[in-house]
Structures are given as structure tokens and as C-alpha cells.
Amino acid sequence: MANSQRFKFTDLVAGLPSAVPFVGPETLERQRGKPFVARLGANENVFGPSPRAIRAMERAAHNVWKYGDPENHDLKEALAAHHAIPAESIVVGEGIDALLGHLARLFVAVGNPVLTSLGAYPTFNYHVTGFGGDLHTVLYKDDHEDIDALLSQAIILKPKLIYFANPDNPMGTIHPAAFVQKAIDAVPDGCLLVLDEAYVEFAPAGTAPVLDVTDRRVIRMRTFSKAYGMAGARIGYAIGHPELIGAFNRIRNHFGVNRIAQAGALAALADQDFLRDTVSNVAKARVRINTIAQANGLRCVPSATNFVALDCGKDGDYAMAVSEQLARQNLFVRMPFVAPQNRCIRLSAGLPEDLDLVAAALPRALEL
Amino acid sequence: MANSQRFKFTDLVAGLPSAVPFVGPETLERQRGKPFVARLGANENVFGPSPRAIRAMERAAHNVWKYGDPENHDLKEALAAHHAIPAESIVVGEGIDALLGHLARLFVAVGNPVLTSLGAYPTFNYHVTGFGGDLHTVLYKDDHEDIDALLSQAIILKPKLIYFANPDNPMGTIHPAAFVQKAIDAVPDGCLLVLDEAYVEFAPAGTAPVLDVTDRRVIRMRTFSKAYGMAGARIGYAIGHPELIGAFNRIRNHFGVNRIAQAGALAALADQDFLRDTVSNVAKARVRINTIAQANGLRCVPSATNFVALDCGKDGDYAMAVSEQLARQNLFVRMPFVAPQNRCIRLSAGLPEDLDLVAAALPRALEL
Numbered sequence: 001m002a003n004s005q006r007f008k009f010t011d012l013v014a015g016l017p018s019a020v021p022f023v024g025p026e027t028l029e030r031q032r033g034k035p036f037v038a039r040l041g042a043n044e045n046v047f048g049p050s051p052r053a054i055r056a057m058e059r060a061a062h063n064v065w066k067y068g069d070p071e072n073h074d075l076k077e078a079l080a081a082h083h084a085i086p087a088e089s090i091v092v093g094e095g096i097d098a099l100l101g102h103l104a105r106l107f108v109a110v111g112n113p114v115l116t117s118l119g120a121y122p123t124f125n126y127h128v129t130g131f132g133g134d135l136h137t138v139l140y141k142d143d144h145e146d147i148d149a150l151l152s153q154a155i156i157l158k159p160k161l162i163y164f165a166n167p168d169n170p171m172g173t174i175h176p177a178a179f180v181q182k183a184i185d186a187v188p189d190g191c192l193l194v195l196d197e198a199y200v201e202f203a204p205a206g207t208a209p210v211l212d213v214t215d216r217r218v219i220r221m222r223t224f225s226k227a228y229g230m231a232g233a234r235i236g237y238a239i240g241h242p243e244l245i246g247a248f249n250r251i252r253n254h255f256g257v258n259r260i261a262q263a264g265a266l267a268a269l270a271d272q273d274f275l276r277d278t279v280s281n282v283a284k285a286r287v288r289i290n291t292i293a294q295a296n297g298l299r300c301v302p303s304a305t306n307f308v309a310l311d312c313g314k315d316g317d318y319a320m321a322v323s324e325q326l327a328r329q330n331l332f333v334r335m336p337f338v339a340p341q342n343r344c345i346r347l348s349a350g351l352p353e354d355l356d357l358v359a360a361a362l363p364r365a366l367e368l
Numbered sequence: 369m370a371n372s373q374r375f376k377f378t379d380l381v382a383g384l385p386s387a388v389p390f391v392g393p394e395t396l397e398r399q400r401g402k403p404f405v406a407r408l409g410a411n412e413n414v415f416g417p418s419p420r421a422i423r424a425m426e427r428a429a430h431n432v433w434k435y436g437d438p439e440n441h442d443l444k445e446a447l448a449a450h451h452a453i454p455a456e457s458i459v460v461g462e463g464i465d466a467l468l469g470h471l472a473r474l475f476v477a478v479g480n481p482v483l484t485s486l487g488a489y490p491t492f493n494y495h496v497t498g499f500g501g502d503l504h505t506v507l508y509k510d511d512h513e514d515i516d517a518l519l520s521q522a523i524i525l526k527p528k529l530i531y532f533a534n535p536d537n538p539m540g541t542i543h544p545a546a547f548v549q550k551a552i553d554a555v556p557d558g559c560l561l562v563l564d565e566a567y568v569e570f571a572p573a574g575t576a577p578v579l580d581v582t583d584r585r586v587i588r589m590r591t592f593s594k595a596y597g598m599a600g601a602r603i604g605y606a607i608g609h610p611e612l613i614g615a616f617n618r619i620r621n622h623f624g625v626n627r628i629a630q631a632g633a634l635a636a637l638a639d640q641d642f643l644r645d646t647v648s649n650v651a652k653a654r655v656r657i658n659t660i661a662q663a664n665g666l667r668c669v670p671s672a673t674n675f676v677a678l679d680c681g682k683d684g685d686y687a688m689a690v691s692e693q694l695a696r697q698n699l700f701v702r703m704p705f706v707a708p709q710n711r712c713i714r715l716s717a718g719l720p721e722d723l724d725l726v727a728a729a730l731p732r733a734l735e736l
Contacts, residue, residue: 006584007612008528008558010477016618024623026437039434048433057432057628061425064600064632065416066407067593069394094462094602098621109378130619160376190376216374225435232432232627234462244375250384251498253466255392258626259600260425264432 012110012132021122025332034330038357040348041334042231043169043307047281047351049229049264050274056267057233060260068259075266079237082269088242089213091249092265094256096198096221096236101127102248103194103219103238107160108133115154116163117145119170119338121196124163133160140341143301143309144173147183154188162187165196167203170336170346172303174207181209187217192244195220198236201227201275202282203304216241224261226306227275227282228268233261282306285349292359296366301344309336309344316342318368325365331357380478380500389490393700404700406725408716410599411537411675415649415719417597417632418642424635425601428628436627443634447605450637456610457581459617462624464566464589464604469495470616471562471587471606475528476501483522484531485513487538487706489564492531501528508709511669511677512541515551522556530555533564535571538704538714540671542575549577555585560612563588566604569595569643570650571672584609592629594674595643596636601629650674653717660727664734669712677704677712684710686736693733699725 025042029035039046048054072092080087093099100123108114110132116124118137128135136157138149145168154162164183167174175183180195187193195218200208211220223236235257238245268274286300289308293300301309312319316339323335323345336342347358393410397403407414416422440460448455461467468491476482478500484492486505496503504525506517513536522530532551535542543551548563555561563586568576579588591604603625606613636642654668657676661668669677680687687703691713694701704710715726 007560007609007615009474009615010480012477013474013615013618018614018617020438020617020622022438022622024435024438026441027439030441042435044435045433048430054429054432057429058426060600061422061429061628061632062416064422064425065413065597067392067410067412067599068602070388070390070392071395073394073398094621094624097623101621106377106381109380112378192375229433231435232428234436234624234626241375246386247375247377247381249386249388250381253462253469254388254390255465256462256602258602258629260429260628261626264429 016130021126028332036332037330038350038354039332040350040354040358041332041346042348043226044231044348045226045229045278045306046348046354047229047278050268050271052271052274053230053264053268057260057264060263064259066259067255068257068262070254072257072262075262078266078269083211083239085211085213085239086242089245090237090239091245091252092235092237092257093252095225095234096196096223097123098256099221099236099238100124102252103161104128104131104133105251106247107192113157113159114161115150115157115159117150119336119341120145120163121165121169122337128161140171143171143341144168144175147175147179151183151186154191158188159191161192161194163194163196165198166207167199167304169199169305171301171309171341172305172307173301174203174304177206177209184209184215184218193218197221198223198226199305202279202306207304211239213239213241216244219244224265224268227278228265229278230261230264230268233264234258235261235265282349285355288355289347289349289358292355292362296362306349307346308349309341309346311344314343315339319343319345321368322365325368326361329361329364331361384498389494396700402698405698406718406722407700408718408722408726409700409702409714410716411594412599412716413594413597413646413674414716414722415597415646418636418639420639420642421596421598421632421636425628425632428631432627434627435623436625436630438622440625440630443630446634446637451579451607453579453581453607454610457613458605458607459613459620460603460605460625461620463593463602464564464591465491466624467589467604467606468492470620471529472496472499472501473619474615475560481525481527482529483518483525483527485518487704487709488513488531489533489537490705496529508539511539511709512536512543515543515547519551519554522559526556527559529560529562531562531564533566534575535567535672537567537673539669539677539709540673540675541669542571542672545574545577552577552583552586561586565589566591566594567673570647570674575672579607581607581609584612587612592633592636595646596633597646598629598632598636601632602626603629603633650717653723656723657715657717657726660723660730664730674717675714676717677709677714679712682711683707687711687713689736690733693736694729697729697732699729
């Protein structure tokens with residue numbers, strides 16, 4: 001009997017690739033046989049969580065024998081107050097990644113069209129493909145996601161979901177709220193705009209459209225992984241019409257959110273002063289990365305996030321070589337996946353000491 | 369336009385109920401308007417994790433700005449050494465619940481038959497139904513899952529998955545390893561036996577069949593939620609043939625496991641002395657629950673887990689009334705869902721002080 005025939009996976013699963021969205025830095029370290037000295041490639045927030053959040057997580061570790069509250073009640077109430085929206089318009093999940101997976105499952109059947117930008121967040125694509133969706137893309141325009149192109153294509157394609165990140169990852173660029181609101185208003189009937197705002201706390205005021213949970217055309221994705229510095233805790237949330245949010249309860253893993261993460265997120269949300277300090281520290285780090293780029297005759301794509309796309313000035317092969325040279329000097333960075341954005345390397349807004357290492361390493365990396 | 373038509377969920381999702389597998393104790397507390405004084409209903413391990421695991425989690429909270437290793441490499445290597453199996457036969461996930469969800473997604477297409485026991489773990493059923501599976505059941509026999517009946521039915525039904533928990537939840541009963549191994553050997557071609565061993569560390573030696581990761585007929589589910597006392601951390605694992613385990617990589621949320629949970633699990637696994645103490649403490653608590661039952665003229669179903677089904681001696685309505693009377697005395701317990709198992713209430717192996725409260729409350733609860 002053929003080994004490969006013994007496991008009767010669904011037809012859908014049998015046709016899925018084994019490719020993963022991202023290779024983690026630990027995997028690279030194991031392949032290299034040595035650690036990185038600066039971890040600037042995974043869009044993590046090196047400034048970490050509020051000390052109050054850390055203390056809350058330390059305390060919660062002692063009670064981890066209890067399951068977390070499957071309703072995430074206290075956190076949802078706090079988020080509702082913070083955003084001035086009803087709690088029933090919020091669903092908390094194991095990071096935006098998990099929520100994107102649920103969203104794909106809610107809407108995408110085999111063969112359904114879904115629309116995104118070529119080179120945008122690959123984990124969204126992973127989930128859509130994983131549920132058999134037919135992924136369509138439009139191109140970036142001047143390092144921005146091109147929402148006019150998305151909407152034009154959406155009118156033709158009638159996709160179940162339209163993915164749009166504001167700020168964008170991997171480029172860090174933004175569209176102003178008024179423009180995004182116009183786009184929401186233009187979402188065709190039967191389509192849902194997935195507005196991924198993972199980085200929005202770093203962006204200038206006027207980037208996020210007003211939250212309107214009566215609007216059935218859009219769902220907003222937020223997270224504690226980025227500005228709140230808790231990527232490893234795996235806790236994020238989605239905001240939308242209560243009927244849409246309620247549908248997550250039909251499929252989500254109800255007891256899935258880590259109890260320590262719940263406690264940490266609640267404390268992190270309460271410490272908005274720390275968040276403001278983080279945003280300020282990140283802004284300083286972005287300026288520093290720009291200065292380092294300029295000192296090397298290069299420029300950065302203007303960023304509204306905690307990472308910066310540094311334009312290496314040539315093509316993707318060259319940027320890849322620069323990124324490999326940086327890895328040889330023990331710096332972990334990543335780069336956009338597709339041209340022409342892949343002329344850049346992408347660096348997290350590091351600690352001053354991280355960026356000292358970048359300043360020292362970059363000139364050598366560019367000597368190719 | 370009808371509101372209900374605006375969200376174009378998949379046909380499958382549109383037909384799913386909103387029911388959740390379990391209502392959490394926090395939800396009940398909010399409904400009651402006051403806390404429980406003993407939390408003995410959720411099959412949690414009140415003895416908690418090893419102090420070394422708690423310290424590891426406290427330390428990890430400081431590094432939670434980093435994503436966890438998506439390969440769960442260090443934990444898989446430690447588990448591989450612990451179980452003397454290859455690391456590629458292990459997949460780590462966000463608790464057995466998440467792994468059961470992935471397993472349903474891997475194997476169950478709309479209309480595919482799946483087999484379990486009536487009254488067995490409802491979260492398995494939730495995931496199977498969630499992917500459109502056609503759930504079939506056999507009855508328990510003398511408070512045990514009836515694996516002969518499962519296998520007879522499997523030959524007729526050719527289910528994609530056969531769920532079997534050993535030890536069983538909610539009754540706490542076991543079948544010996546030799547019997548389970550015979551059942552594995554009898555799994556029909558094209559079926560996969562899901563052997564849920566969440567509670568196996570509490571069971572006597574000779575309960576778990578030898579781990580054989582060349583066997584394509586079975587996948588084993590294990591967790592840090594129960595004997596290791598880390599339910600709120602959401603970390604479990606599955607053991608099986610590397611080809612089957614590899615398939616999880618096509619659909620799992622690669623960065624989904626909490627970094628603090630990874631650190632805690634690694635430390636917990638290393639502290640087998642603490643695990644032995646826990647198992648001993650749980651065994652003492654089971655004896656105590658039996659003593660309390662006898663003092664009230666009742667008996668318990670013999671348990672190999674950290675919970676005990678206490679036979680209230682009448683029908684499900686009576687056991688429900690007893691359980692409500694205990695709740696009125698601020699004790700949280702649950703009960704099996706279906707007859708005749710629902711003549712019992714199910715109590716976790718509590719701390720001595722928890723069981724003092726049970727001893728005091730039960731006589732009053734039985735005065736109906």
C-alpha cells in the first residue's frame with residue numbers, strides 16, 4: 001500500500017503546499033549555528049511591554065492552572081471603554097494571525113475570490129489559500145498599497161474579502177483616514193474590507209478612520225503584539241459589526257487565549273503613558289535609521305510604524321546580498337518579498353545599541 | 369436590505385449553531401454576581417505547575433516582546449527525549465483543543481462521517497461539526513467508552529476520525545494499554561484513531577500503549593494543561609507518524625504558541641519530581657472525595673484522572689439539582705451531559721481546603 005495514500009486528508013488539504021509564511025529567527029540561528037546580536041527582522045517592538053504588564057504577567061503565571069476566561073470579558077470591557085464602542089463589537093483572539101484565519105474560514109469557500117496587494121502580509125494569503133480561496137492581487141503604487149486599484153478590482157471581482165493594511169507592512173507607509181473612509185464607503189456589496197491596523201498606534205493622528213461598528217463593510221484588526229510590545233503573548237482583537245463579531249463564536253477556539261496574555265493585555269492597555277513613551281522611542285529610532293541610511297548615501301521609505309524599509313538603491317538581488325551581509329555580521333533583518341519593494345531591507349526600530357550595530361555593520365554590508 | 373443577508377458567510381458557517389462547548393466559570397460568576405469559593409468544575413489541576421515552571425514563565429514575561437519560536441524546537445526536542453521518539457513525530461499547539469481543530473480540518477470535509485461516544489469530549493464534536501463532519505456516536509458501557517462498539521461501528525461507517533479518550537472525560541475511567549493496543553490494531557483502513565491522552569499522566573502504569581510513531585492508524589494527544597497544571601498557558605502536543613504530523617504545518621498558526629507557555633512547558637517537563645508529587649496529591653484527593661461520598665451514602669466511579677464522577681444515585685435531574693445546590697454554596701462543579709452518566713456530578717481533585725468545603729456542602733446539597 002502506498003504510504004502517501006494512507007492518510008485520507010481532505011482534497012483541499014492534500015493540495016496545500018507545505019510552505020510557511022515566515023521562517024523564524026530562532027530557525028535561522030539554528031541554521032547559522034550562532035545567535036543574532038540584534039533581532040530587527042520580525043517587526044517586533046524591542047521596547048517591550050509596560051512594566052505594569054510584565055508584573056501582571058508574572059502574577060498571572062502563579063494562577064496559570066486555571067483556564068483563561070473564554071469570553072475575555074474583562075479585556076473586552078476595557079477595550080470597549082478605551083475605544084468607546086460596545087463590547088459586543090470586539091472579539092479577542094490569539095493574535096491577528098488567528099483572527100485572520102477565523103475570518104478566512106467564516107467567508108472563504110473553495111474557489112471564492114479574495115483580493116489583496118502583491119507583497120502584502122503573507123499570513124493572510126496563507127489562511128485564504130488554506131481554505132481554498134482564489135487569491136487575486138493588485139500592485140503596490142509608490143511603495144503604498146494602492147486602494148484605488150483594490151477597489152476597481154473589487155468591483156470586477158466581487159471578492160469575499162479585501163485585505164488592506166494601514167499602516168502597510170512591509171513598507172510602513174500610510175494613507176490618511178479620510179482616504180481610507182472613502183474607500184470603506186466604496187466597498188462593493190457582498191465584500192468585506194479587512195482593515196489591518198496592527199501598527200496604527202505608531203502612526204500619526206488622522207491615520208485611523210473613526211470606529212463605526214454599525215458599518216458592515218469593514219472589520220478592523222488590532223493587536224497587543226506591536227505598540228504594546230507583547231508579540232510573544234499572542235493576543236489581538238478585531239472590531240466590527242456585532243453580528244459579524246458574533247459569528248467568530250461559531251468557530252473560534254473558545255478557551256484559546258492564554259490567561260497570562262489576558263492579564264498582560266489588560267495591564268498594558270491601562271498604561272497609556274508607557275505606550276506614548278514607546279511611540280516616542282520608536283519615532284526616535286526611525287530618525288536614527290534615516291540618519292544611518294543617509295550616512296551611507298541611501299534613503300528610507302517614510303514609515304509610520306516600528307520598522308523602516310531602507311532602500312538599498314538597486315534591485316532585489318542586491319538588497320538580498322546586503323541582508324545576507326548583515327546576517328554575517330549577526331544582525332537579523334528581513335526584506336519585502338516582491339519587486340520593486342524588495343529593493344529595500346526592513347529594519348525594526350531598535351534600541352540605541354541595536355542601531356549602533358546597524359550603523360557599524362551597514363557600510364561593510366554595502367561593500368559588495 | 370436584510371441585515372442578515374449582508375454578511376456572506378460560507379454555506380457551512382451559515383449553518384453552524386452559536387452554541388459553545390463549555391460555559392466558563394467566570395461567566396457563571398458574572399451571572400451569579402459572586403465568585404465561587406472552590407473551582408472544581410473545569411478539570412483544572414489545582415496543584416498548579418512546578419515552581420520551576422512558574423519561575424521560567426516569570427522570566428519569559430520579560431522577553432514577551434519576541435514572538436515564540438514557530439517551530440517550538442526546544443520543547444519538541446525535550447519531548448522527543450522524554451518520550452524517546454523523533455522530534456518530527458511531535459507537533460506542539462495551543463492546547464489539545466487547537467490540535468483537535470487542526471485535525472478536523474485536515475481530515476473532515478462536509479458530509480464526512482466521524483465517530484465518537486455519546487457524552488465524550490464536546491470540543492472534539494464542536495470542531496468536527498465546524499468543518500461540516502457528520503458526527504456519529506456509540507453509547508458508553510458501564511461508564512467506560514465502549515471501544516468494541518466504536519470499532520464495530522467504524523467498520524460499517526468508515527469514519528475519517530474515531531475519537532477515543534483514555535482516560536475518559538467526563539467519567540475518569542480507563543482501559544488497559546493492551547486493550548487499547550488491540551483496538552489500534554483493529555482500526556479499519558482509511559480511518560484514524562484520535563487517542564486523547566490528556567489525563568494519562570494521572571493514570572496507573574499500563575494505561576498508555578507504547579508510543580509507535582511508525583503507526584499510521586493513531587494520533588496521540590497530550591497536554592501541559594492537566595498533570596503539569598498549566599491549563600491557562602494553552603500548550604499541548606500531538607504524537608504521530610511524521611507524515612501526519614508534518615501535515616499540521618500546512619494549516620496551523622505557525623506563530624500561535626505563546627512564548628511564555630513554551631518556556632513554562634520546557635521547565636515543567638524537566639521537573640518530573642514535581643509531576644510525581646502532583647500525581648500523588650491528586651490520588652489522595654480522589655480518596656478523600658470517595659470518603660466524602662461514602663459518608664453521604666454515595667459512591668464514586670473509579671477514576672484514573674484528576675477528577676471524580678460522584679454518583680448521586682438517582683437521575684440527571686437529581687444530579688443537576690445537587691450541582692445547583694452546591695453552586696448555591698459557592699462550589700463550582702460540572703456534570704456529564706448525557707444519561708446515564710449524568711446521574712453523576714464531576715469534581716476536580718481539589719486542595720484539602722477545597723474538599724473540606726465539599727464535605728461540608730454536600731450533605732446540605734443532597735437534602736432535596
